[in-house]
Amino acid sequence: MLTAAPISIRPTAAAISARVDRISVAIxxxxxxxxxxxxxxxxxxxxxxxxxxxxAESAAVMVVVADDVDEETTRELRELRAAGHERLVLLVAKxxxxxxxxxxxxxxxxxxxxSQATAGHLATAIRAAAVGEGTLPPDLLGRLLSQVGRLQRxxxxxxxxxxxxxxxxxxxxxxxxxxxxxxxxVGRRLFFSERTVKNVIHDVTSRLxxxxxxxxxxxxxxxxxx
Numbered sequence: 001m002l003t004a005a006p007i008s009i010r011p012t013a014a015a016i017s018a019r020v021d022r023i024s025v026a027i028x029x030x031x032x033x034x035x036x037x038x039x040x041x042x043x044x045x046x047x048x049x050x051x052x053x054x055x056a057e058s059a060a061v062m063v064v065v066a067d068d069v070d071e072e073t074t075r076e077l078r079e080l081r082a083a084g085h086e087r088l089v090l091l092v093a094k095x096x097x098x099x100x101x102x103x104x105x106x107x108x109x110x111x112x113x114x115s116q117a118t119a120g121h122l123a124t125a126i127r128a129a130a131v132g133e134g135t136l137p138p139d140l141l142g143r144l145l146s147q148v149g150r151l152q153r154x155x156x157x158x159x160x161x162x163x164x165x166x167x168x169x170x171x172x173x174x175x176x177x178x179x180x181x182x183x184x185x186v187g188r189r190l191f192f193s194e195r196t197v198k199n200v201i202h203d204v205t206s207r208l209x210x211x212x213x214x215x216x217x218x219x220x221x222x223x224x225x226x
Contacts, residue, residue: 025061028064038063038122048126063088063122069096069103077107089110093114095111204216
């Protein structure tokens with residue numbers, strides 16, 4: 001039976017190969033046999049070096065093997081992120097909608113089902129993760145997008161928030177600041193008092209741990225909000 005190949009959210013295999021030379025990969029698995037088998041398959045993939053557990057902290061990509069995305073798996077992913085592993089690929093037997101969101105929130109770069117985990121599919125996910133891009137099976141990508149849409153409609157929009165954590169009013173203030181207006185001018189244009197404008201800036205900088213209004217404007221620009 002044919003299985004669908006994972007969808008790489010941005011890259012093509014050729015594009016990734018051109019940008020990555022050798023990728024060091026560590027495998028986190030509670031089952032030594034699973035780890036050994038996975039390591040053997042990956043060693044046949046061009047440009048991928050499977051390194052021993054003793055050198056795992058230097059790995060460019062960490063492959064985490066799990067049965068499902070339960071509390072223990074989520075905690076392991078977060079601990080790996082906290083330890084400095086920013087490129088995580090999750091090889092999982094089963095994942096539901098809640099588990100998918102939990103994995104994404106924990107910082108995984110790619111998700112591969114074991115039933116679809118040919119050496120080639122997994123290598124594609126590893127190469128994508130190595131250049132900061134993501135890979136999901138086609139149906140999981142659709143489910144994730146549906147959940148993101150529901151989050152926007154049901155949670156963020158009713159509260160006037162965006163995914164960047166800013167309200168429409170905050171974005172309007174930062175946009176005018178970016179255009180060179182001072183707080184008094186911003187207030188006049190938006191029909192706010194200058195105190196209200198300053199409070200908006202203070203709320204943004206405090207909530208997002210930004211240093212000052214210049215930092216807040218730079219943040220908004222980087223997020224593509226203004």
